[in-house]
Every structure is written in structure tokens, then in C-alpha cells.
Amino acid sequence: MITTIKDQWYETFFSGLNCELWERAVTPEWTKQEADFVISVLNVEPGATLLDIPCGFGRHTVELAKRGFSLTGIDISAEFLQTLRERINTEQLPIQVIHGNILTTTINDSFDGAYCLGNSFGYVDYDGMDMFVEKVANALKTGARFVINSGVVAESILVNFPKTNRYVLGDLTMDIHNEYVVGESYMATELTYTKPDRSEVHHFKHYVYTLSEIKRLLARHGLQTIAVYKSIEKLPYQLGDQQMYLVSEKS
Numbered sequence: 001m002i003t004t005i006k007d008q009w010y011e012t013f014f015s016g017l018n019c020e021l022w023e024r025a026v027t028p029e030w031t032k033q034e035a036d037f038v039i040s041v042l043n044v045e046p047g048a049t050l051l052d053i054p055c056g057f058g059r060h061t062v063e064l065a066k067r068g069f070s071l072t073g074i075d076i077s078a079e080f081l082q083t084l085r086e087r088i089n090t091e092q093l094p095i096q097v098i099h100g101n102i103l104t105t106t107i108n109d110s111f112d113g114a115y116c117l118g119n120s121f122g123y124v125d126y127d128g129m130d131m132f133v134e135k136v137a138n139a140l141k142t143g144a145r146f147v148i149n150s151g152v153v154a155e156s157i158l159v160n161f162p163k164t165n166r167y168v169l170g171d172l173t174m175d176i177h178n179e180y181v182v183g184e185s186y187m188a189t190e191l192t193y194t195k196p197d198r199s200e201v202h203h204f205k206h207y208v209y210t211l212s213e214i215k216r217l218l219a220r221h222g223l224q225t226i227a228v229y230k231s232i233e234k235l236p237y238q239l240g241d242q243q244m245y246l247v248s249e250k251s
Helices: 017-025 028-042 059-066 078-091 126-138 211-220
Strands: 049-052 070-075 095-099 111-116 140-150 164-169 172-181 186-195 198-207 223-229 244-250
Touching: 017 078, 017 164, 017 172, 017 186, 017 198, 028 059, 028 111, 028 140, 028 244, 049 059, 059 070, 059 078, 059 095, 070 078, 078 095, 126 140, 126 211, 126 223, 140 223, 211 223, 211 244
Parallel strands: 049 070, 049 111, 070 095, 111 140
Antiparallel strands: 140 244, 164 172, 172 186, 186 198, 223 244
């Protein structure tokens, strides 16, 4: 059993082979397509200020900055942010990087749009997510939009719950073992990374919210849901779809 995972798992999770795999996993072409989608649904033009929270190693941050947007990225992983800062310095990009916990970091600026992509929504329990949404909402200008992408909403993950899976990227393999903790409504996951020279085991928990719970949480802080898609092609989200892209707007 792997259900005893500390609430602050994310403070140390994003390091080592875990970071290496995620930097390998997504193609530049997919990042460009997602950036196209973000620009479209946020309804923003070059020069707009955007918040990437959490930003990871900055694949969206960098792509959008190259297109003329002013980015602020917040993340807790020093390893990810080192990679991002190196790209910023090399390519002279208009990106502000903040190293910190997305629940407690002070955000002083006001933004034209924000996004939370790649299953990051749900790292903590309801009280923590309430704090997170409030923080993002307060950082947005009136009429600005917030995009959330996740494959771990209840309507996606629970229909065909994936107990195990395996991904192979070159010489790096990730074996996944998932359990669902019914009483607390979270997925507990053990990841085993293997390379020819070493292996690592990482654990995380991801709280599972229904779509309606997310919509109510957003509305609580003045963010009204205006669209829910299953893909960046803007097709309607339905039960069992693997991904959800929710677009909300600050009233």
C-alpha cells in the first residue's frame, strides 16, 4: 500500500529523474499547439501579461514569451527553475521567475490572463485549492481569463481508473502504480524511474474533484466558467474524456 503520502509531497517531488522525464516527455510541436490554444482562449494579444502557475521548467512560459507576451512563472522546484533561468538568460526572454509555494507566494502584479496546465490543479485538499484559486483570482484584472487543464478530474480518471501504466522515453522508463483512497478522494501514486545507471522511486497524491466542484470553487472567487473542452481543438468535454480544459473569466 502507498496511501501514506504526506500532504506536502510536492515540496520535494520535482527533482532528479522525475524532472528529466517530464523535460523529455513533451515535443516542441505539442507545446506550440498548446500555446496557440492558450492565446486563443485567453483572448490576449502580444504585450499582455500572463501568469503561469505552476510553471515547471517553463515550456509554455518560454514559448509565449517568444511570441511577445510578458510572463511571470511561479514554481516550487529549484531544479525546474534552474533550467528555466538558463533559457531566460541565454535567449534574453521577458520572464519573471518566482521560486515559491503557489499557495503562499505573494503575487503583487495584476495579469491579463493566467493558466494552470498539465494536471497541476489538485495537488492539495479543498482548503488548499480554495486558497490557490483565491490567489489567482486576486491577481487577475477584471475580464481576464484563467485556463485549467487536467486529466485527473473525476469524470476523466474514475471512469477507467488506471491502476498501472508504463512509459518509455529512450533509456528512461517510468512505471506507474496508482491507488484510489475513497474516503479522502485522492489518487496515491508510486512512480519508479529506471535508467541503465540508476533508479528512483517518487510518490505523490492528487485530489480528485468533479467538474462541478471545480466550477463552484472558481465561482466562489468571481471566476465564471465560460467553456469546458476535451482538447485544444475546443471539442466539448464529456464523461470519460482523458483531458479537461476549463476556461473561466473574472467578473
